[in-house]
Amino acid sequence: MSEPRGLSRREFFRLAGGGILVCVGCAALPSLAQNRWPRYPEDVDAYLLIGADGRVAVFSGKVEMGQGVMTSLAQMAAEELGVDLGSIDMVLGDTDRCPWDMGTFGSMTTRMFGPALRAAAAEARSVLTGLAAARLAVSPDRLSVRTGIVSVKDAPSRHVSYAELARGQRLLRRVDAATVLKAAADFEVMGRPAMRLDARAKVTGEAKYAADMRLPGQLYARILRPPVHRAQLQSVDTSGAEAVGGVTVVRRDDLVAVLHADPQRAGEALAALRAQWQLPQEAGPDQDGIFEHLAKSGAALTESAHRGDVLAARPRAARVFESTYHKGYVAHAPLEPHAALAEVSAGRATVWASTQTPFPTRDHIAHALGLAPEAVRVITPFLGGGFGGKSADRQAVEAARLAQLCGRPVQVAWDRSEEFFFDRFDPAAVVTIVSGVDAGRRAAFWDFTGYGAGERGTAHVYDIPDLRIRCGGGMSYEQSPAPQQLHPFEVGPWRAPGANMNVFAIESQMDIMAAACGSDPLEFRLRHLSDARMRAVLEAAAAGFGWQAAAAPSGRGCGIACATDAGSYVAACAEVAVDPAQGGVRVLRVVCAEDLGIVVNPEGARMQIEGGVTMGLGYALSEELHFRGGDILDRNFGSYHLPRFSAVPRIEAILVRNDGLAPQGGGEPPITIVGAVIANAVFDATGARQLRLPMTPERVLAGIAAAKLHGS
Amino acid sequence: MAAAAIHFTLNGRPVALEARPERLLLWALRGEQGLTGTKYGCGVGACGACTVLVDGRATRSCVTTLAEVERREVVTIEGVARNGGLHPLQQAFIDHGALQCGYCTPGMVLTAHALLAATPHPAREAIAAAMEHQLCRCGAHQRILAAIESVAAGAERSP
Numbered sequence: 028m029s030e031p032r033g034l035s036r037r038e039f040f041r042l043a044g045g046g047i048l049v050c051v052g053c054a055a056l057p058s059l060a061q062n063r064w065p066r067y068p069e070d071v072d073a074y075l076l077i078g079a080d081g082r083v084a085v086f087s088g089k090v091e092m093g094q095g096v097m098t099s100l101a102q103m104a105a106e107e108l109g110v111d112l113g114s115i116d117m118v119l120g121d122t123d124r125c126p127w128d129m130g131t132f133g134s135m136t137t138r139m140f141g142p143a144l145r146a147a148a149a150e151a152r153s154v155l156t157g158l159a160a161a162r163l164a165v166s167p168d169r170l171s172v173r174t175g176i177v178s179v180k181d182a183p184s185r186h187v188s189y190a191e192l193a194r195g196q197r198l199l200r201r202v203d204a205a206t207v208l209k210a211a212a213d214f215e216v217m218g219r220p221a222m223r224l225d226a227r228a229k230v231t232g233e234a235k236y237a238a239d240m241r242l243p244g245q246l247y248a249r250i251l252r253p254p255v256h257r258a259q260l261q262s263v264d265t266s267g268a269e270a271v272g273g274v275t276v277v278r279r280d281d282l283v284a285v286l287h288a289d290p291q292r293a294g295e296a297l298a299a300l301r302a303q304w305q306l307p308q309e310a311g312p313d314q315d316g317i318f319e320h321l322a323k324s325g326a327a328l329t330e331s332a333h334r335g336d337v338l339a340a341r342p343r344a345a346r347v348f349e350s351t352y353h354k355g356y357v358a359h360a361p362l363e364p365h366a367a368l369a370e371v372s373a374g375r376a377t378v379w380a381s382t383q384t385p386f387p388t389r390d391h392i393a394h395a396l397g398l399a400p401e402a403v404r405v406i407t408p409f410l411g412g413g414f415g416g417k418s419a420d421r422q423a424v425e426a427a428r429l430a431q432l433c434g435r436p437v438q439v440a441w442d443r444s445e446e447f448f449f450d451r452f453d454p455a456a457v458v459t460i461v462s463g464v465d466a467g468r469r470a471a472f473w474d475f476t477g478y479g480a481g482e483r484g485t486a487h488v489y490d491i492p493d494l495r496i497r498c499g500g501g502m503s504y505e506q507s508p509a510p511q512q513l514h515p516f517e518v519g520p521w522r523a524p525g526a527n528m529n530v531f532a533i534e535s536q537m538d539i540m541a542a543a544c545g546s547d548p549l550e551f552r553l554r555h556l557s558d559a560r561m562r563a564v565l566e567a568a569a570a571g572f573g574w575q576a577a578a579a580p581s582g583r584g585c586g587i588a589c590a591t592d593a594g595s596y597v598a599a600c601a602e603v604a605v606d607p608a609q610g611g612v613r614v615l616r617v618v619c620a621e622d623l624g625i626v627v628n629p630e631g632a633r634m635q636i637e638g639g640v641t642m643g644l645g646y647a648l649s650e651e652l653h654f655r656g657g658d659i660l661d662r663n664f665g666s667y668h669l670p671r672f673s674a675v676p677r678i679e680a681i682l683v684r685n686d687g688l689a690p691q692g693g694g695e696p697p698i699t700i701v702g703a704v705i706a707n708a709v710f711d712a713t714g715a716r717q718l719r720l721p722m723t724p725e726r727v728l729a730g731i732a733a734a735k736l737h738g739s
Numbered sequence: 740m741a742a743a744a745i746h747f748t749l750n751g752r753p754v755a756l757e758a759r760p761e762r763l764l765l766w767a768l769r770g771e772q773g774l775t776g777t778k779y780g781c782g783v784g785a786c787g788a789c790t791v792l793v794d795g796r797a798t799r800s801c802v803t804t805l806a807e808v809e810r811r812e813v814v815t816i817e818g819v820a821r822n823g824g825l826h827p828l829q830q831a832f833i834d835h836g837a838l839q840c841g842y843c844t845p846g847m848v849l850t851a852h853a854l855l856a857a858t859p860h861p862a863r864e865a866i867a868a869a870m871e872h873q874l875c876r877c878g879a880h881q882r883i884l885a886a887i888e889s890v891a892a893g894a895e896r897s898p
């Protein structure tokens with residue numbers, strides 16, 4: 028038994044009345060080590076504390092940003108431990124109280140952290156059962172646990188509660204051996220729909236987000252921002268701002284800020300700053316010129332998959348199809364802009380921040396303030412949406428620096444314009460696919476080349492003999508050119524990074540081949556699929572939708588698409604109506620089926636499917652950033668169009684049962700197929716293939732006109 | 740402009756604020772009133788996160804000055820619960836899972852509240868139309884509509 032880290036020891040010894048602390052490190056979980064995304068540190072820890080009041084506290088560095096992990100993690104702990112969901116308290120994203128965590132992204136909470144937490148809970152249950160056996164003087168195998176009460180199986184009146192067992196204990200346990208987790212057939216809490224634990228606080232307005240935190244004497248900061256990216260500050264006249272009563276002006280290197288006890292006054296002071304900027308020499312590409320810029324960037328291609336010989340296969344194919352797909356930059360646009368409140372005093376900093384990465388944020392703040400990481404505490408209250416966009420922490424570092432400079436607590440809450448300006452957008456991307464079919468109407472070869480989106484979502488499940496997948500200019504900072512050279516502003520992970528674009532291209536190309544073969548798109552896919560999980564989700568979506576076989580374009584406006592992401596399989600059918608005069612696409616219905624292994628919270632999984640499909644309608648139909656080089660032209664919701672109520676179809680979520688597999692990712696997979704399924708439905712309606720996202724009315728009209736011209 | 744006392748009713752109790760008349764209701768609520776359930780989302784009246792009720796009508800507090808609420812009745816999300824129990828709309832949002840991150844939720848509940856006060860039994864299309872300018876990034880729309888529909892269809896309705 029090894030000692031847990033300092034922070035959990037502190038937590039433990041703070042306990043009045045005793046308790047039992049169980050920790051798990053990933054070394055105990057070989058399956059986890061294999062699943063690990065190798066670029067990240069090998070460290071998934073879970074702590075779980077059973078108090079003398081019978082309440083169970085679960086400590087996790089993950090954050091709740093709407094994806095429902097507060098509830099699903101509590102379900103996992105309650106299940107393995109044998110207690111009610113209501114007796115679990117979740118402590119999330121607090122760097123002083125929770126074990127180290129790399130961040131909440133990549134649909135990894137359930138897949139990666141879940142097994143560690145379940146192991147800790149299972150171990151706690153066995154420790155408690157052992158204590159109960161001693162107390163009741165029976166062997167442990169004669170005991171059973173329900174709702175935190177251990178009782179003798181054949182004499183249920185002999186029992187003892189977890190609370191009684193924990194009382195007066197000072198027990199630390201570390202899980203060293205692989206722990207046996209409950210089988211799905213025995214679940215009582217997992218696998219059942221649970222209402223969100225955070226719902227009540229969120230409907231009453233009690234739920235606190237970073238901008239809702241208050242400290243006595245706090246100031247609201249507004250920070251001088253460049254008009255365009257890569258502009259250099261030359262001079263600034265602060266006299267107008269200083270004339271605003273009660274304002275504090277701070278200038279330190281590149282940081283120029285005005286602070287006031289009233290955020291509105293701070294905003295007025297900001298407007299009164301007079302700054303001179305040196306603008307970049309060249310404007311740079313805009314949203315239409317960006318694709319040529321990407322293609323000419325000289326980004327080196329890395330081959331991620333190779334089978335057979337595509338170059339030799341090409342001349343043998345009966346028909347060859349070459350298509351190039353485009354997608355613009357897409358904003359995260361969480362409804363809550365980045366915010367942080369920082370207090371720095373006596374050599375310690377405490378920062379409440381909306382971030383998906385509290386531990387890396389802690390380290391960045393420590394670096395900026397010249398403090399040791401242990402002297403910085405980051406606390407993440409509820410996040411008002413993240414989607415990958417809050418994996419950065421500029422606002423938290425800004426607040427901490429200003430608090431240090433002013434000697435008072437400082438809130439930095441970005442306005443919507445800053446939120447757009449500093450977004451690390453989903454990158455624009457270009458994908459070219461050359462593929463072919465043989466005389467027997469089977470896909471013969473597949474040659475995929477992508478720039479900008481990266482590799483995620485490019486892996487193929489279709490049985491195609493000759494295949495090559497090459498990507499360049501992804502989001503890895505090790506590549507050449509690095510993203511900051513390739514793009515006019517920062518890009519970063521956006522819900523299922525890159526997969527939305529890659530799946531759009533792949534599943535459109537499959538549809539092109541199916542249509543050319545005169546095949547029904549579902550039948551064409553199944554003909555190339557031996558992967559049982561993919562077949563199952565396709566068939567489930569088609570059955571739920573009432574899919575009628577027909578070659579596209581049938582005029583009905585029905586489309587289908589499928590993908591695998593984050594360990595899950597997902598397929599959808601959609602029905603659209605296209606306005607032939609205006610080009611507007613109305614999505615009438617989406618049926619989405621997903622296999623995500625064991626489903627921890629079916630209600631939560633359905634919400635993630637509905638949410639992913641709805642959010643995906645944005646990048647499919649209306650969302651595209653307008654810019655000119657580093658000049659971000661969309662700064663609010665007036666010109667950047669999120670999906671609204673009128674755009675949302677009936678969405679039906681189907682969970683395809685797969686209890687033989689550990690829980691897989693749920694937050695991202697469904698969104699990856701939305702662009703493709705809508706594009707395929709638009710083709711079925713109009714006979715015009717959409718190769719660029721978003722499919723705005725102008726592009727749909729242009730597509731229809733071009734299709735008429737070519738008589739195809 | 741100089742500060743003057745501005746009087747209005749806030750969640751049923753009278754308040755008098757020493758403030759400039761052009762001070763925005765949003766910051767007064769979130770600031771000295773401590774009512775942080777009213778959210779900032781865009782600052783220009785485009786998202787609805789800051790929605791409150793002013794004399795029962797859904798109003799965007801980010802573009803509403805204190806002068807405009809003088810002698811009016813302002814209700815925020817903290818003020819809609821009834822005698823310690825949840826308002827039926829709040830309960831319906833919980834029951835239907837009509838929220839994810841929850842940041843849009845106060846504005847959604849209050850906009851629906853105003854709708855049902857004016858039109859007790861709206862059709863689904865009318866609900867969607869009334870909610871059209873409330874943004875939700877998480878995609879809770881379908882469940883939000885279902886939650887509001889359930890209250891609209893039920894016997895219980897907004898006061």
Ligand code: FES
Pocket residue numbers: 778779780781782783784785786787788789790799800801802
């Ligand atoms: S914050 Fe007021 S409408 Fe967006």
Ligand code: FES
Pocket residue numbers: 093362411412838839840841842843844874875876877878879
């Ligand atoms: S629930 Fe997140 S914005 Fe609506």
